Every structure is written in C-alpha cells, then in structure tokens.
Amino acid sequence: MTMISSTVPVGASFAAGSELDWAQSLVPGLVVLDERVPPNAPWSGVVAAGQVLTIVDVGGNQSGDCLMYNTADHEERYSVPDTLTWEQNAYVSTGTVLRSSEGRPLMTVVGNEIDRHDTIGGACSKESNTLRYGHHVMYHHGCRENFLAEASRHGLGVRDLVSNLNWFMNVPVETDGALGIVDGLSAPGRRVAVRAEMDVLVLVSNCPQMNNPCNDFNPTPLRMIVVEPS
Amino acid sequence: MALSAPRDQHTTDTVLNARSDARAQGGQSTEWMPYLPASSSPFAPAGTDPASLVWGEVVAPGGYTHKVVARGTRIRFDDPTGNACANLVVYNALEPTERLNVADTQKIPWQAYLGAGHPLLSGDGRVLASIVADTSGRHDAFCGTSTDAWNERKYGDSRPEGPTPSGRGLLVKAAAKHGLGRRDLPPSISLFQGVRVDSDGQLGWQGSAGARTYVELVAELPLLVLVANVAHPLDPRTDYVVGPLHVHAWRGRATGPTDARFGTAPELERAYLNTIDYAEARGL
Numbered sequence: 001m002t003m004i005s006s007t008v009p010v011g012a013s014f015a016a017g018s019e020l021d022w023a024q025s026l027v028p029g030l031v032v033l034d035e036r037v038p039p040n041a042p043w044s045g046v047v048a049a050g051q052v053l054t055i056v057d058v059g060g061n062q063s064g065d066c067l068m069y070n071t072a073d074h075e076e077r078y079s080v081p082d083t084l085t086w087e088q089n090a091y092v093s094t095g096t097v098l099r100s101s102e103g104r105p106l107m108t109v110v111g112n113e114i115d116r117h118d119t120i121g122g123a124c125s126k127e128s129n130t131l132r133y134g135h136h137v138m139y140h141h142g143c144r145e146n147f148l149a150e151a152s153r154h155g156l157g158v159r160d161l162v163s164n165l166n167w168f169m170n171v172p173v174e175t176d177g178a179l180g181i182v183d184g185l186s187a188p189g190r191r192v193a194v195r196a197e198m199d200v201l202v203l204v205s206n207c208p209q210m211n212n213p214c215n216d217f218n219p220t221p222l223r224m225i226v227v228e229p230s
Numbered sequence: 231m232a233l234s235a236p237r238d239q240h241t242t243d244t245v246l247n248a249r250s251d252a253r254a255q256g257g258q259s260t261e262w263m264p265y266l267p268a269s270s271s272p273f274a275p276a277g278t279d280p281a282s283l284v285w286g287e288v289v290a291p292g293g294y295t296h297k298v299v300a301r302g303t304r305i306r307f308d309d310p311t312g313n314a315c316a317n318l319v320v321y322n323a324l325e326p327t328e329r330l331n332v333a334d335t336q337k338i339p340w341q342a343y344l345g346a347g348h349p350l351l352s353g354d355g356r357v358l359a360s361i362v363a364d365t366s367g368r369h370d371a372f373c374g375t376s377t378d379a380w381n382e383r384k385y386g387d388s389r390p391e392g393p394t395p396s397g398r399g400l401l402v403k404a405a406a407k408h409g410l411g412r413r414d415l416p417p418s419i420s421l422f423q424g425v426r427v428d429s430d431g432q433l434g435w436q437g438s439a440g441a442r443t444y445v446e447l448v449a450e451l452p453l454l455v456l457v458a459n460v461a462h463p464l465d466p467r468t469d470y471v472v473g474p475l476h477v478h479a480w481r482g483r484a485t486g487p488t489d490a491r492f493g494t495a496p497e498l499e500r501a502y503l504n505t506i507d508y509a510e511a512r513g514l
Contacts, residue, residue, distance in 0.1 A: 075413045080332070081374025084433060085463045090372060091431040101398070101412065103379030116431070120342070120372070122333020127355030130504060131338050131497045144353065161353065162416050163333040173427040177343030179336055 011040040011141045011208040014220045018059050021189025022223055026054045026111040029227030037064075039219035040208035042146035044153065046071055047196040051226050052110060054193045055204075057168045059220020061184030063207040064167035065123045065143040067151075068098065068106045071199040074156055076100045080119050080163040090173055091116040092165060098194070101162075106200050111193030114186045118171035121181055123147060123164050124209045133211045146205035154201060166207075167192055169214050181212045188220075195229075262290035262474055273476050275306055275444070285479035289316075291472040292393070294400035294458040296407060297479070298323045301514050303449040304482040305359070307457075309366065309422040312441040313473030315462045316421040317375040317397045319405075320350055320358045323452040324512070326410060328352045332371050332417040338497050342427065344369040344419065347491055349501055350447070356505040357498075359447040360485055366443035368424030368436050374417045375401065376463045384463075385470055394470040400458035408454055421445050423462040435464040450484050450505050452514065484509070 014020075025031065032051065037043040039062075047053045055064055070076040082099040084090055092098075094112040097105045125144035129137045147161050168186040173179045206222050207215050242248040264287040265271040271286025284303065289295050291313075299305065307316045322328035331353035336342045338351055346364040349357040375397025381388035390399040401415055422443065424436030449455075459475040461467075485492055485502055493499045 075411065077413075079374065079417065081372065081417045082377060082380075085373040085380065088433045088464065089431045090427045090433060101377070101415070103377035120333065121337050122331065125334075125353060125355070127353070127504070128334050128338060128351075130355050131334075131351075131500045134500065158327045158353075159413050163331070171337075173342050173431070175429070177341050177426075179342040180340050181337075 009139065012210050012219055013039045014059055014218050018218060018220060019188045020058050020220065022058055023056045023189040023191055025225045025227045026191045026193035027052045027227060027229055029229040031225060031227050033224065033226035035224045037204065037206045037222040037224060039206055039221060040141055041206050042150035043204045043206065043224060044150045045202055045224060045226065047200050047202055047226055049196050049198050050229070052193050052195045052229055053202060054111070054191050054225040054227070055167050056223035056225070057186045057190045058188065058223055059218065060188040060190065061168060061186045061216040062220045062222060063169040063214040064222050065205040065207055066165045066167055067147060067162070067203045069156070069201040070100060070106065071201050074154070074160065074201070076102050076104070077160065077162060078106060078165065083119060090120060092119050093117070098165065105197040107194040107196050109192060110195045111191065113190040113192065114168065116185070117192065118166040118169040120173070120179065121166055121169060121171040123205065124207065129211065137211060140210065141208040143205035143207050147203055150203050166214070181214050183213050184216060262288040262293060268478070271478060273308070273478070275308070275478055278478070278480050282480040283478060284481060285477055287477045289457060289459045289475040289477060291474060292395045292460055294404050294456070295477060296404040296454070296456045298452065298454050299449050299479055300481070301449055301452050301509060302482050302484040303453070303479050305447045305449065305455065305477070305479040306444055307421055308444045308476035309438065309473065310442060310476060311473030312438040313471055314459060314475040315423045315472055316475050317401070317418050317458040317460060318421065319401060319415060319418045319456045321454040322352065322358060323454040326408070326414065326454060328354050328356070329414070329416055330358060330419070332419060336371055338501070339495065342371065344371055347494060349498060351501060355501065356508060357450040357501045358453060359449050360491065361445060362448050362491065363444070363446035366422055366439045366445060368439045369419065369421050370423060370425040370462065371419045372425055372427070372433055373463050375420060375458060376460060380463055395460060397458040397460040400460065401456055404456040404458065420462060423465065425464060433464065435462065435466055448482060448485060451509065
C-alpha cells in the first residue's frame with residue numbers, strides 16, 4: 001500500500017525508540033483471545049464467566065479507560081460508586097471486586113503489577129477538554145469518542161456511558177480533597193488481570209489524551225489477552 | 231379508649247357517601263408533603279419572596295421527589311434534623327442524555343469534595359447546576375446511593391415500599407416518571423452526610439454537620455431533578471436512620487459574567503461559557 005498524504009489532524013503516537021514490552025498473560029491457561037490495541041483506538045470484547053482478561057501496559061503508563069456491561073442485560077453496567085462503597089476504598093488494586101449498578105460482581109482483580117488504578121477520574125472527552133485546556137483542543141480525539149464508537153457496535157449509546165475505570169492511571173485524592181491525574185506508577189510490560197464473574201462485555205479506550213500525564217504524553221499500544229484458566 | 235379501626239371511621243356504602251367521605255379528608259396536613267401552591271409552604275426559607283416559590287415540599291424519610299425547573303431557578307435543600315441525605319441526579323431537561331457526570335464534577339475542578347462554588351457538570355462540558363451556598367460542608371461524590379443488593383445485605387430488605395428502601399430503587403421510579411430507565415441513572419451525589427478519603431484510599435463516613443444546614447443550587451439549564459432521601463450507604467448505624475428533607479425553589483437567574491463565581495477558575499469560566507453558548511443558541 002502506498003502512503004497517501006492527508007490534511008486531517010490526527011492524534012499523536014509513541015515516539016520512535018519507545019520501549020515496548022508485549023509480555024504474556026498474567027495467569028496461565030488456554031488463550032481464547034489475543035489482540036493488540038493501537039494507540040488512540042477503542043477495543044471491545046466479551047469475557048465469559050470464569051475467564052481471565054490480562055491487559056498489558058505495553059509501553060508503560062498508558063491509560064486504558066474501561067467500561068463493563070452484563071452481556072445478558074446491558075442496563076446492568078459497571079458502577080464506580082458501588083465498587084467504591086463495597087470496598088470502602090477509593091482505589092482499585094489486587095482483590096478489588098468491580099461491581100455493577102445493581103451491586104453485583106462483574107469482575108475481580110486477580111493479578112496486578114502496579115500499586116493501584118484509578119476509577120474516579122473518568123474519561124476524557126472533546127467537551128471536557130475544552131474546560132480543562134481551552135477551546136483550541138476541541139478537535140483532539142478523546143476517550144468518550146472511542147466509547148461512543150465502540151459502544152455503537154453493541155447497540156449501546158450515550159445513555160450507556162457512565163463513570164469508568166482507568167487501568168494504569170494514577171489519580172490521588174489528597175487530604176483537602178484535591179484530586180488530579182498525576183505521573184503514573186506503571187512501566188512497560190506491567191499487567192493487570194481481571195476474572196469475569198458473569199459474562200461481561202468490556203469496552204476499552206486506549207487513551208489518546210496529549211494534555212495530561214495519563215499516558216506519559218506518549219500514547220502506546222495495549223495488549224488484551226483472554227484465557228480459560230488452567 | 232381504643233381508637234376505632236379504619237373501617238369503622240368511614241361510611242362508604244353508596245357512591246354519594248363514598249364521595250363525601252373522600253372529600254372530607256381534604257385540607258389535612260402531615261409532616262411530609264408537597265405544598266401547593268409552593269408559596270403556601272410553612273418552611274419557606276427566610277428572605278425569599280413566597281410569591282417567587284415554584285417548589286415547596288418536605289420529602290419523607292425514605293421518600294423521593296422529582297421536578298423539572300427552569301434555567302436560573304434557585305433550589306434549596308434543608309436538613310432540619312441532621313439526618314437527611316439528599317441523593318441527587320440532574321439532567322438537561324431538554325436533552326436528558328445530557329446528565330450529571332460525577333467523574334467530571336470531581337476531576338475538572340481538581341476537587342473531590344463538594345462545596346459552595348462547585349459546579350455539577352454534565353459529560354458535555356457544561357454546568358447543569360452550581361452549588362452557590364452550603365452551610366453543611368458534609369457531602370459525598372464517591373459512594374453514590376444504596377442499591378437493593380447493599381440494603382438487603384445491610385438491613386435484610388430493600389423494597390421501595392418497605393422500611394429500608396434503597397436509593398437506587400427510588401431513583402428508578404423517579405426516572406421512570408420522566409420516561410427514563412435504569413440505563414439513564416448515572417452515579418449520583420449526596421448532600422448532608424460527608425465522606426472523606428484517607429491516605430490509603432479508605433472511605434470514611436463523617437456523618438452530618440448537625441441540624442439546620444442547607445445547600446443551594448442554581449439551575450444553569452432547564453433541569454430535571456431527581457431526589458431520593460435515604461440513609462447513606464456507609465452510615466455505620468445499625469438502624470436505618472434518615473430525617474425529613476425540605477426542598478424549596480424559586481425563580482432566579484443563571485450564572486453570568488457579572489457573577490463573582492463566573493471567573494473563579496479557568497475551567498469553571500469555560501464551563502459557563504459552554505453553557506451560555508448552548509442556552510443562547512436554543513433561545514433560552
């Protein structure tokens with residue numbers, strides 16, 4: 001294929017020479033899915049009950065914005081407040097049960113190679129980018145755009161987008177309530193593994209944000225591996 | 231003397247008698263009820279012109295309410311006992327797909343704790359409502375409200391008609407009255423029962439700031455407001471304790487460039503600009 005030129009301003013990709021570590025599944029088992037998500041792109045997949053999804057942070061500190069739905073009833077979906085309330089903790093780490101809007105377990109973090117993940121900061125969007133950075137960034141790509149595009153493949157729309165989880169993103173809450181996205185705690189090849197507690201549709205946006213440190217200002221790929229644990 | 235049974239207090243053997251019996255019950259008042267017209271509320275906040283009131287209601291413990299209010303409406307929630315917990319979801323009444331986005335509400339202002347000056351943001355980069363007064367300072371944008379699963383585990387019952395209703399169960403009904411379903415209920419916020427995060431991320435329940443506190447919002451767009459008044463999910467008390475919640479609203483003006491709060495932060499100023507841009511284009 002010949003390269004064509006284009007006048008379209010597209011998002012950034014990782015710099016030449018960036019360290020990439022594709023790693024392997026964090027838990028042993030029969031691989032039933034193994035896909036690579038390019039920088040800036042959305043992804044979705046179904047993880048059946050009992051299967052384990054490993055997400056590899058291939059280039060390090062790449063936020064993977066994530067939403068989950070019960071495949072049998074998409075109205076039951078990931079709920080940040082239920083997850084936080086049942087855990088009585090603001091961060092996601094090993095053992096965290098990711099709960100639905102009905103308070104039921106969707107997935108459980110069964111393996112984890114970084115201190116904690118964020119589920120407070122939500123997703124970036126073209127619209128919220130205008131608040132945070134100014135109207136000049138309106139045509140930057142955002143996670144909400146990825147979620148809308150990928151959700152539409154499953155019959156879901158804007159009514160179905162709720163507060164999400166951000167794998168490999170770091171959002172501390174300080175004692176006075178100050179909160180924000182700061183430099184990440186991850187590195188190339190670090191992984192998290194989540195076991196499905198029911199059949200779950202997983203949507204991921206490989207975050208294209210270039211105005212804050214949620215991907216180290218260097219968007220890199222993610223690898224998604226689903227195994228039937230052995 | 232024992233009170234007579236309800237059956238013995240009514241003569242309803244014919245339609246005319248039944249009608250008389252029903253009509254004789256009008257004009258009563260009780261501890262929790264809407265006041266119509268709103269100007270007749272005995273709890274109208276001091277300093278408000280009763281004629282400007284558009285909402286006057288006492289929400290029962292374990293009760294819910296909902297209303298569509300005009301852009302610029304000032305909405306006040308009073309906790310007279312220190313035990314109210316106002317669980318809120320707000321929507322752009324003109325396009326309810328635009329709704330409260332708790333993540334943006336915490337992230338964009340760089341502040342997890344709600345208080346005076348805090349915007350309630352939608353996912354569309356606009357301010358649905360502004361918190362303009364707050365004498366409590368004890369609120370929560372982390373835990374949302376209780377689900378049936380939570381209340382069944384905690385109290386053994388979650389039925390909306392029972393003694394320990396879940397907040398979600400009530401919000402589902404409030405939403406349904408505006409054609410909205412479970413998929414339309416995003417994470418909610420709650421007023422009057424505080425939660426704080428410690429250095430390990432532990433969520434700690436603060437409880438209320440005591441009796442007689444209030445919070446005032448300004449509707450920055452035509453607003454659908456859903457309110458459930460239920461015990462906070464992290465309330466450590468074994469019993470289900472929730473007090474009445476007063477809700478009043480009166481006609482007012484949306485935030486504009488002449489208001490001090492308009493330009494207090496660059497993110498906030500752009501959020502108000504986005505909101506005004508939308509309102510102007512729609513002729514609001």
